[in-house]
Amino acid sequence: MSREINERIPVLKLGDILLVTIQVDMHDQLALTLQNELTEKIVETQAHGVVIDISGLEVVDSFIGRMLSNLASMARVLDAETVVCGMQPAVAITLVELGLSLPGIRTALNAEQGIALLQGHPAAPVEARGHAPAAP
Amino acid sequence: MPPLHRETLAIVTEQDVVRTRHRVRQEAVRLGFKLVDQTKLVTAASELARNALVYGGGGTMTLETHADGGRTTLQLTFEDDGPGIADVEAALEDGYTTGAGLGLGLGGSRRLVSEFELVSHPGGGTRVRIARSV
Numbered sequence: 001m002s003r004e005i006n007e008r009i010p011v012l013k014l015g016d017i018l019l020v021t022i023q024v025d026m027h028d029q030l031a032l033t034l035q036n037e038l039t040e041k042i043v044e045t046q047a048h049g050v051v052i053d054i055s056g057l058e059v060v061d062s063f064i065g066r067m068l069s070n071l072a073s074m075a076r077v078l079d080a081e082t083v084v085c086g087m088q089p090a091v092a093i094t095l096v097e098l099g100l101s102l103p104g105i106r107t108a109l110n111a112e113q114g115i116a117l118l119q120g121h122p123a124a125p126v127e128a129r130g131h132a133p134a135a136p
Numbered sequence: 137m138p139p140l141h142r143e144t145l146a147i148v149t150e151q152d153v154v155r156t157r158h159r160v161r162q163e164a165v166r167l168g169f170k171l172v173d174q175t176k177l178v179t180a181a182s183e184l185a186r187n188a189l190v191y192g193g194g195g196t197m198t199l200e201t202h203a204d205g206g207r208t209t210l211q212l213t214f215e216d217d218g219p220g221i222a223d224v225e226a227a228l229e230d231g232y233t234t235g236a237g238l239g240l241g242l243g244g245s246r247r248l249v250s251e252f253e254l255v256s257h258p259g260g261g262t263r264v265r266i267a268r269s270v
Binding site: 025026027028029058059060061062063088089090091093094097098099100 | 150151153154157158161171172174175176178179182183186230240241243244245247248
């Protein structure tokens with residue numbers, strides 16, 4: 001249950017884009033650590049884009065939501081654009097009901113589209129879009 | 137009617153907040169909640185557990201399962217002995233916070249569940265009970 005203790009979230013560099021895949025249920029300190037490491041890595045690598053894949057997150061509460069918003073703002077100040085991708089439909093429904101709309105964050109359905117968005121290629125039409133699960 | 141199941145978890149560290157999320161998810165899955173409803177319950181629990189930790193200086197979550205008239209209800213009660221909430225009405229409004237948060241925790245978690253009850257007195261701790269039926 002507590003395998004996330006002391007875990008770090010890897011930040012991968014792909015060209016001038018940083019890719020972060022969050023696959024653990026983050027406790028608050030881990031979220032703050034990620035914020036620090038990612039901003040340092042943006043400066044170090046002079047990245048122009050950050051893709052944060054949250055497809056592995058089953059819950060985004062107000063703390064994690066705020067962390068994502070803050071990350072996007074910090075990255076923007078450091079001249080990097082952030083795209084959050086892969087949000088599960090149940091998480092999206094819950095976030096909006098909670099009252100969080102993640103202002104200032106660009107989103108994509110998956111990491112591939114997130115990267116395409118940052119590379120300036122408009123995402124190709126998504127054939128899966130019509131099959132997205134409907135809200136209950 | 138006595139609950140079918142009852143257990144209490146301590147909320148003393150950030151890891152405990154993660155643990156309460158996992159336990160609520162596990163129980164919601166076991167009771168057959170739909171994925172969206174599981175997610176709403178777990179998210180509300182996360183907000184309230186963090187409140188108990190950050191504002192209440194730590195507390196407990198009591199998880200209960202009730203069966204009444206063919207409906208199964210998951211009830212979560214968060215209790216702390218912290219300073220309490222001076223203005224409960226204001227605390228339930230979006231954007232109200234006495235700390236560094238967004239002020240969405242209480243009002244937001246109320247929107248995610250079907251039953252929400254908050255009892256708090258200045259100096260007398262805070263108790264929040266939420267529930268949702270399958």
